[in-house]
Amino acid sequence: MTSTAEAPVAAPAGRTAAAPSRKASRRGLAKAGVLLRRTVALAAFLAVWELAPRAGLVDRIFLPPVSEIAPALWDLAGSGRLWQDAEASLVRSLSGFGLSIAVAVPLGLLIGWYRPVAELLNPLLELFRNTAAIALLPVFVLILGIGETSKVAIVLYACTWPILLNTISAVGTVDPTLVKSARSLGLSAPRIFQKVILPAAVPTVFTGIRLAGATAVLVVIVAEMVGAKEGLGFLINSSQQNFAIDDMYAGIIAISALGLLFNHLLVLVERRFTRWRAPVR
Structure with missing residues (x-):
């Protein structure tokens, strides 16, 4: 069959x-x-x-074509001046940026988690958050001098606010259901903070860190224009005063490239710490 x-x-x-x-x-x-x-x-x-x-x-004369600025950028890089100025600006911005993370993230977590601390510090925060860092630059120069300390301090001040405010917001906007669920499971307050609050707050904290990264580059450039002997801000200012327009635009392009690189590195670090998130399509 x-x-x-x-x-x-x-x-x-x-x-x-x-x-x-x-x-x-x-x-x-x-x-x-x-x-x-x-x-x-x-x-x-x-x-x-x-x-x-x-x-x-x-x-x-005032806006040369890109094809005329590229040789000036190449000459500055070949002479080593561009790398020297970029290194000076990078060291200043990274120093202030790193210090702002070390100060603002723990303080923001503390303010966002403990209401008495928030009630105590909120009036002071509201006063200083609305004061532009550039407006305080003469104060930093008068108190700390025209050297490296004042430049790092102004970057620290400017970068602290976006990180601090985003960290406070991150802790305050955590889903209350998650916290209640953790408490119903018998977790203590420190464990809830470690297992629930911190992971949920990381994406918003990194948003503030990325904003602070852009602020660090911009503020250090302005500080170098006011008083410095090296740095990309000094390069742009001195080139403008000497009417070296090609060098001035070359410095501006270098700052843009530095900012893009800085932001890309922060994005990679953010992905490393937020691998648990579902990808957004």
């Missing part, structure tokens, strides 16, 4: 081998599309910058 059931048809070997290659090609095309979308705006901006001075839409 013959069976009426048909044997399953085996898929051709070539078809199974082609499936992974198709997926890989699709992923490659997707990455290429993302890269294209991210660079098209920058390419358009550089094209406008190159063509506007050549077409006479802006004064070429």
Whole structure:
């Protein structure tokens, strides 16, 4: 007696081998599309910058084309001056930025978790959070001098506020259901803080840290313009005073590249500490 059931048809070997290659090609095309979308705006901006001075839409003396600024940037890098100034600015900004994290994150967690501390310090925080760091730069210079201490201190002051305020907000906006669930399981207050509050607060804290990273670069540039013998801010200011316009724009481009690199590193660190989060599509 013959069976009426048909044997399953085996898929051709070539078809199974082609499936992974198709997926890989699709992923490659997707990455290429993302890269294209991210660079098209920058390419358009550089094209406008190159063509506007050549077409006479802006004064070429005050806004040279990009093709004329690139050699100046190369010459500054080749002479070593660009690296020396970038190193000075980076050391100042990183010093103040690191100190602000060490001060603002623990203080923000304390204020957000303990209501008596928040009630005690909130009036003082409201007073100083609305005072621009640049407005206090002359005060820092008068008290701490024109050396490195005043520049690191002004960066520390400016970076503290975005980190502190975001940390306080992160602790205050934790889902109360999570805290109640942890208490119902018999966890003590320190354990709730460690297992519930801290993980939930990390993304918002890193938002403040990234804002502070951008602030650190901007504030140190302004401080170097006021009084410094080296640094990217000093390079831009001295080039403007000596009418070396190409060098001035080269310094500005270097600052932009430094800020992008700084932000990218912070994004990588944030991903490292928030791997438990579901990816947002």
